[in-house]
Amino acid sequence: MLIGFNHIKNRILIFFFAIILLPITSLGLFANTAYSRSIEKSANAHTAQMINQIQNNIEYYLKSIDNTMYYISQTPDVVHYLSDNSEENAALEIRVRTMLNVYTEANPEISGILIVNQEDKHLSNELVKNNRDPLMEEVWYQEAMRHPDKTYYVSKPIGRNIATYSDYSADQVISISRVMKHPKTNEVTGVILIDMKLNKFEEIIKDNNIGQKGFFYILDKNNDMVYAPINPVIYRINNEWFKDESSVLLRAINGETFEIMSETSQETGWKIIGVFSIQEILSDVLNMETFAMVISGITLVLAVMSAIVFTNTIVTPIKELTALMKKVEQGDLEVSFENTKYKDEFGELGHSFNHMLKEIKQLIEMVYTEQRNKRKADIKILQAQIKPHFLYNTLDTIQWMASDYGAKDIVEIIGALTKLFRIGLSKGREVIAIEQEIEHIRSYMIIQKARYEDKLDYDIIYDETLLDKTILKLTTQPIVENAIYHGVKQKRGKGKIRINFLKRDEKLIVKITDDGAGIAEDKLREIQRMLDNESISTVTSEEGSGYGIYNVHTRIRMTYGNEYGVYYFSKIGEGTTVEIVLPLLEI
Numbered sequence: 001m002l003i004g005f006n007h008i009k010n011r012i013l014i015f016f017f018a019i020i021l022l023p024i025t026s027l028g029l030f031a032n033t034a035y036s037r038s039i040e041k042s043a044n045a046h047t048a049q050m051i052n053q054i055q056n057n058i059e060y061y062l063k064s065i066d067n068t069m070y071y072i073s074q075t076p077d078v079v080h081y082l083s084d085n086s087e088e089n090a091a092l093e094i095r096v097r098t099m100l101n102v103y104t105e106a107n108p109e110i111s112g113i114l115i116v117n118q119e120d121k122h123l124s125n126e127l128v129k130n131n132r133d134p135l136m137e138e139v140w141y142q143e144a145m146r147h148p149d150k151t152y153y154v155s156k157p158i159g160r161n162i163a164t165y166s167d168y169s170a171d172q173v174i175s176i177s178r179v180m181k182h183p184k185t186n187e188v189t190g191v192i193l194i195d196m197k198l199n200k201f202e203e204i205i206k207d208n209n210i211g212q213k214g215f216f217y218i219l220d221k222n223n224d225m226v227y228a229p230i231n232p233v234i235y236r237i238n239n240e241w242f243k244d245e246s247s248v249l250l251r252a253i254n255g256e257t258f259e260i261m262s263e264t265s266q267e268t269g270w271k272i273i274g275v276f277s278i279q280e281i282l283s284d285v286l287n288m289e290t291f292a293m294v295i296s297g298i299t300l301v302l303a304v305m306s307a308i309v310f311t312n313t314i315v316t317p318i319k320e321l322t323a324l325m326k327k328v329e330q331g332d333l334e335v336s337f338e339n340t341k342y343k344d345e346f347g348e349l350g351h352s353f354n355h356m357l358k359e360i361k362q363l364i365e366m367v368y369t370e371q372r373n374k375r376k377a378d379i380k381i382l383q384a385q386i387k388p389h390f391l392y393n394t395l396d397t398i399q400w401m402a403s404d405y406g407a408k409d410i411v412e413i414i415g416a417l418t419k420l421f422r423i424g425l426s427k428g429r430e431v432i433a434i435e436q437e438i439e440h441i442r443s444y445m446i447i448q449k450a451r452y453e454d455k456l457d458y459d460i461i462y463d464e465t466l467l468d469k470t471i472l473k474l475t476t477q478p479i480v481e482n483a484i485y486h487g488v489k490q491k492r493g494k495g496k497i498r499i500n501f502l503k504r505d506e507k508l509i510v511k512i513t514d515d516g517a518g519i520a521e522d523k524l525r526e527i528q529r530m531l532d533n534e535s536i537s538t539v540t541s542e543e544g545s546g547y548g549i550y551n552v553h554t555r556i557r558m559t560y561g562n563e564y565g566v567y568y569f570s571k572i573g574e575g576t577t578v579e580i581v582l583p584l585l586e587i
Helices: 008-074 076-083 090-106 139-146 199-206 283-329 345-405 408-428 434-455 476-488 521-533 545-560
Strands: 110-117 122-124 127-129 152-155 162-164 173-181 188-197 215-219 225-227 247-253 256-264 271-277 431-433 456-462 470-472 495-504 507-514 565-571 575-583
Touching (some): 008 090, 090 122, 434 495, 476 575, 521 545, 545 575
Antiparallel strands (some): 431 470
């Protein structure tokens, strides 16, 4: 793995895999969890909302029953019937029975209405006493009398001293009772009882669903069943779980997790309970997880293929460049990167690589040319050193012989020539002191002065602080020689050469000026082109003046760099100035 990781292709692929797998894993681990929680939260909120709606509907309906009981109790015939304890009044009973019948027919959910006064006088169309025991001893009567401002609810009113003409049992109704008060005196006149069918609750609840396994049911304040649909799960629920007024429970029933929510009514004290299956609610999440896994797998495969293709577009040109560089390391400089295939940064890189190879080849060629020219110059200098060495020894012998004969002029000329050769040799050193260079050029001018007599005059000017500085030997003499042969010699009358050693901008300047014939513009351009190109090809003969200029210029640049060298300035008929620019160095 470590070896593979060293390759850029593997690193890029691993990087892409990490980028691809991170969001897919994150979505798989966290998105489904968050979505499941969101679904559960939504289910809880929806269930709580439905419980609240069911509770409001039941309370609203019970309130309408309560209003019906109030209207009945305030009817004049009912008030008269309850207050009149005399013998039976058949006409009054018929009117009351007719009125009660109107209410039962208008409200089919009411299975029976019973009114009882405090003397156990009672009346109903559907309900009758089972025995002679007074109805005032019934629980529903006593609870209503004990709480005259409240309505009393009894679920599954079993064991009452009441029978019914209708075809229903006690577990199919709830019993609702409350006191009746005189409309004028507000005194309690009796109790009214209504039996209400549970199918009304079924109508309220049946349109509210929480999945196929979910359901709602109702407990009274004693946790006894008021209403429940037919469902196998409900018999597994312990009503003692709902001691709190409102609660949310999670229970495992028949191997399945159910969430049970309850809400207690402040009006009736009943608990509205909603039950739903967590697995059923989250079944969509499971399906989405499966779908997400399939999509993630397809996305991963496509992403990996895209990553490989993209990685190859990066790695392929790098491999091509690497292979070419290895060939260059082995010395093959004729290779070339085909950058036309790539129009991006790799194309630019390949172009730079090709340009670099071109520059390297040009540099090698230039170094080869320079080394070859330097070698030729070294050979010429060596030859120049060998000849003066032989002549130096010979002239030294001639000088002694001339001295013996008293030929002083000959002695002076031979002495100058001897110095000229001695400094030219300089024991093989390339660099000499400026003081020696001045002595060398003075010896040369003595010889030339003896040759040209009154035709030539010269001045050597120098800054004495420069005498201990260094200069390449044989730098000044070829330029001065050129000034004599091509400047003063070509002039009519006497000519003068001024040689000045000076310092300018921390550089050594040797300035040779003549008042000779000057140089034609085309010839001056030829000389300048030769110096700029550092090539002797423009000079017709290596023994001519061009070679001397070229030799000095090339030696200076090869030794000190391209910012130094020889510079020509001339005008026809006014003379020529040559500046030799050198670094200012100590010995």
